[in-house]
């Protein structure tokens with residue numbers, strides 16, 4: 001058994017099977033207010049299911065089973081999406097959370113030590129030239145030309161990098177430029193600022209790519225035994 005993980009990535013392929021209680025049993029007033037922002041039933045379901053998974057991860061990691069002690073908020077005062085902020089018993093914490101949902105699937109990334117993390121489920125990304133030339137740089141397009149069918153990999157990396165490293169900017173796929181991608185590491189720039197290399201976790205399926213990126217640790221502080229990935233059907 002792995003204890004005290006620095007990061008956890010949890011993928012749930014079919015959230016319809018989750019035994020989620022009635023929302024008033026585990027959402028705070030502020031979370032209810034964020035949920036009320038969404039009118040579309042599918043989006044409300046995605047929001048609830050991702051919240052439930054993320055709140056359970058945090059509650060379990062802080063030795064509690066009471067989801068009401070954990071609060072995850074991801075809206076600015078003007079109602080725009082922002083990186084989720086995590087509170088326990090009303091206080092800001094070191095936990096960092098990133099969420100992605102598509103259809104009935106949810107991907108959640110969590111770190112316990114304030115390390116920024118970003119995740120993305122990039123499914124059904126168009127692979128055509130028109131899409132590529134609109135959203136990918138020339139270097140990215142050249143990389144894609146050598147690896148047909150890899151648009152979801154690049155798209156997932158871009159979104160995960162934005163979620164992990166963005167700073168109040170508006171999402172623009174061209175704002176994230178992938179410079180090189182190797183096993184377990186990506187080098188990139190964000191809105192013209194070169195970032196330190198980021199660690200990656202990537203899985204592909206017939207629908208697309210599940211991606212997580214987080215700040216790499218320095219070489220003299222390996223974290224290989226403090227990692228966890230779990231997947232539930």
Ligand SMILES: CC(C)(COP(=O)(O)OP(=O)(O)OC[C@H]1O[C@@H](n2cnc3c(N)ncnc32)[C@H](O)[C@@H]1OP(=O)(O)O)[C@@H](O)C(=O)NCCC(=O)NCCS
Nearest residue numbers: 047074076080081082083084099100101163168169170171
């Ligand atoms: C990031 C973004 C492109 C993802 O959209 P998507 O691919 O349709 O959806 P995903 O399911 O992959 O991700 C949605 C989750 O990303 C997170 N998220 C949203 N904005 C985020 C941001 N700026 N940084 C980090 N994470 C963000 C949220 O947790 C959201 O889920 P929730 O609303 O259920 O909490 C979109 O949410 C976006 O454009 N956000 C930025 C909005 C903006 O302009 N904000 C200005 C800052 S004040």
